[in-house]
Amino acid sequence: MQEKVAQIIGKYNNDKGFLVPILQDVQKEFNYLPKDVLVAVCAQLHVPLSRIYEVATFYRAFSLTPRGKHQLSLCVGTACHVRGAPIIQDGIERVLNCKAGQTTADLEFTFETVNCLGACALGPILVVDDEYQGQMTLAKANKLLKKLGKKVATDEED
Ligand code: FES
Incomplete structure (x- = not known):
């Protein structure tokens, strides 16, 4: 780890x-900012740890808790909500066995909900690893999860 940080x-x-x-x-x-790595950064850069935490907590893109290899963000804003986002959310939570805002135990997926991504006409929107996927359905979401290596029960596929 020290070597990677130095690099x-x-x-x-x-x-x-x-x-x-x-x-x-x-x-x-x-995939996130582990504490021991931040301590190593602090020692090598001669920056106070408090300054590193200040930056790490200011930017939403940084995470101090483990994140999955794949990030899924489902829009649950009003337009996406009325077009079925809650059904998709339930389905994803069931398949991943984790609630929105959590990361799966195998650290493969982090699932979160967001409010309006500014592309309401294309809703419901699911962002998969930074790629916007519009007109999402539960069947489409399950196909995407399957493509990313998640086992989806046959009765969950439609
Ligand atoms: S409500 Fe989902 S993109 Fe606007």
Whole structure:
């Protein structure tokens, strides 16, 4: 882990001015910002740990808790809600066996709900690993989960 951190920081010439991109690279590597890694970043960059936490908690893209390899964000804003987002949410929660806002035990998926992604005409919208998927249905969501390696029971597929 120390080696990986040194490698990431080295890419930015040990310059603490690059703290945000350094943390972005750390998150890409570990899928979140583990505490021991942040302590290592703090030691190598000579930045107070409090400053690192300040940055890590300011940006929504950073996570201090483990995140799954795949990120699923379902829009539950009004337009998506009336077009069936709650049914999709229930189905995804059942297949992943985790509630919105949680990460699966195998760290494969993080599922969350969001409010309006600004593309209401295409709703319901499910964002899968940063890719917007419009006019989502439960069947389509299950197909996507299957494609990402999740076992979906046959009776869940339609
Ligand atoms: S309510 Fe879902 S995109 Fe606007």
